[in-house]
Amino acid sequence: MTFQFDVYKPLTEESAISLLKELHFFAKNEHVTCREIGDGNLNLVFQMSTHTSTKKWIVKQALPYAKVVGESWPLTLKRAKIESDALLQFAKFTPHLVPEVLYRNETLALTIMEDLSHLSIARTGLIKGESYPNLGKDIGTFLAHILFKTSDLGLSPTEKKEKAQQFSNPELCKITEDLVFTDPFFDHDTNDFEPELSEKVEQLWKEDELKLEVAKLKRLFLTNGDALIHGDLHTGSIFASEHETKIIDPEFAFYGPFGFDLGHFIANLLFNALRRPQAQTELFGFIHDTWETFSSVFTSLWKEDKNNPFLQVNGYLDYTLQTIWQDALGFAGCEMIRRTIGLAHVADLDTIEESELRIRTKETALDIGKSLVLNRVEIKTVQDLHDFYIENNEF
Ligand code: SR1
Ligand code: MG
Incomplete structure (x- = not known):
């Protein structure tokens, strides 16, 4: 044929x-x-x-x-x-x-x-308890290079605008705008959750303070074309083994906010921590490695640049890193909520067999998601995030 x-x-x-x-x-x-x-x-x-x-x-x-x-x-x-x-x-x-x-x-x-079949999808592997010692470091390296080098920090204004045009992706962005930032916060027919969660979800739909913060995060997603982002960097978009990490599936890529991918990655590690409380220390280790590597590589790239006089201005680098972290936590919160009650779920929660435990874990995911959105400015470090997670996790 x-x-x-x-x-x-x-x-x-x-x-x-x-x-x-x-x-x-x-x-x-x-x-x-x-x-x-x-x-x-x-x-x-x-x-x-x-x-x-x-x-x-x-x-x-x-x-x-x-x-x-x-x-x-x-x-x-x-x-x-x-x-x-x-x-x-x-x-x-x-x-x-x-x-x-x-x-x-x-x-x-x-x-x-x-072909990457010698590796496992990180979500599946993490659920099974596989160990990925390089995962955090690799994701941090990836994000630092991509975000710095495709942004106005690494490109001339003209080159950056040409790239932003090349990666204009309105249809796939619309999916994220709806499924991540809108539908889960209203009574929308794309939502999908167990009847046992109804009361909690209906309560969430009434929370104006939460919706106001989600509206701000959605505006960031709609308007902040900082850099080329992957757009859907959950643990199902990563192949991993003990030695290797490969990032796949960037069909949602576009010029978006610096903190978006980091936030999605963190949220998906938190889902796994909820699923496997015994692995919590290891999973927070990944978040620590990701952030430490990201900030140190991003800082080196920043310091190498001698052409942009603003990069030498005291406080600008710290402000940029702090904003990325804060926004990432807000995006992580939205991701946690939408993967729990929206259209597209995660196996970490959905495959918890015992139904009472599954519902309780989903309730905790919703509480953590909400608090991340609301308290993102106060959670300044990975240690703060860990302390906050422990406080919000009743198990
Ligand atoms: C209709 S697409 C649903 C979800 O799957 C993709 O992986 C994205 O996460 C999207 O939000
Ligand atoms: Mg995908």
Whole structure:
């Protein structure tokens, strides 16, 4: 079967094989095994290999709708190009922390990448209790390089504005605007929670003080084009092992606020801490490593710059780092709330089998999320965050 390159069509396992043969990733006569392994909310993901060689590839293709909901929720195919553009951009600064992109095709909305099946999705691995000693350090390194080098700190004003245009991603941003910053705070039909949580959720919908702070965070997301951000940096967007970390899935990438990715990463570590109280110290260790590495690499990059006279002004670096931390905590709070009662959940909470424990853990996630949004200015350090977590966690 010859592959049709000029029209978009969702791949099947069979057509994915012909595509990779056509592109010479495999020989025509090779026996190729192909499995659709996509377990995310939006895309098809095929893993391809042969028995006779070590060649293994991943083909990721965007569907024209949100898989998690179905064809009634159309979604732009342009996200496939944003995703591969972002991976290539990230690879310029931290090539060891992203998968290698080998081929991409805008019409077919697909990217062929290095296979990472020797690693685990960090969320799944953390739930199982796998150990990732480099995770915090790697995420901190990634964020410092990407945020500094794609912002006005690392680019000329013209270059930065061109990049911001290249990564204009209104459709995917709209998903975040709705699912993270709006729907969970109102009685919206995308929300999804157990009846046992109804009373608490209805109470949350009445909290104007909370909504005011969420409105401010949403405005930051809408208007603060600080740097190229990943846009969906939860632990399901990270492959990890004891030695390696790879950041995947940046289809939500755009020019957004500095603290957004850090906040999402922290929130998802907190979900795992709620799931596994016995691993709390290790998980706070990851948050500590992430922040310490981020601030030290970001500071070195800042100090290397001799062209921008403002970077020598006393207090500007501290102000920038403190604002990133504070905003990150606010974004973490929103992420904790939306993953508990909104459309897209996390396995850390949903797969707690014992129902009473699951509901209690979700209630705590909501309390912590709310308090992070409300108290983000007072929580100045990782130690403060730890103390605050202990105070808010009744278990
Ligand atoms: C309809 S998409 C739902 C969620 O899945 C993605 O991973 C993002 O987190 C999005 O909010
Ligand atoms: Mg994703």
